[in-house]
């Protein structure tokens with residue numbers, strides 16, 4: 583069986599007043615603001631996140647982000663190195679399959695699921711929420727499928743992201759170029775690698791988990 587999957591290519595940035603002004607002067611076809619709560623899940627030993635796999639529930643929908651093959655391979659340009667690439671899966675049976683594949687190596691106790699009919703699927707797999715926060719997001723849709731999100735997380739961190747969603751088998755190289763062009767248009771510094779919300783959240787709320795991810799070169 584094959585499922586629809588896309589790759590999110592993304593570059594984070596710290597938004598200042600100049601960048602915001604440039605953005606507001608740029609041709610924008612749609613602007614909106616919305617708020618959502620994210621809950622991230624993992625096993626007690628952090629088997630998913632230590633593999634750079636991010637399982638979350640947002641607005642009642644499950645999503646799984648996992649690394650692409652390209653992310654770990656070979657040389658890349660300086661601007662490409664500022665971008666992350668993650669496969670995004672939103673189909674629940676596919677998510678469950680992928681998660682099971684990772685956990686089966688570490689968890690033999692899958693039988694207990696039958697005795698806990700009413701438990702949610704993630705509890706049966708021994709997955710618990712390790713991070714929960716709300717984001718207020720302002721979105722700008724530019725030409726060429728480029729999207730800019732300005733996020734304000736409820737634990738006091740602001741971060742911007744330029745992103746392009748590439749369908750399966752799509753052109754990641756051209757997405758990287760679009761992001762680079764947009765970054766130049768906004769006047770972003772060429773060398774800043776910016777922390778995501780999760781990195782800042784874990785540093786503050788779960789330094790042990792954060793340290794493990796640093797050691798595994800995930801963050």
Ligand code: V4E
Pocket residue numbers: 592594636647666668743776777778779780781800801
């Ligand atoms: C992939 C990832 C995580 C999952 C959350 O991803 P992120 O894009 O940061 O969150 P958000 O809310 O902007 O999701 P969107 O709405 O765009 O789908 S948490 C940590 N990672 C890994 C990671 C990394 N290693 N480096 C950077 C810069 N970002 C994320």
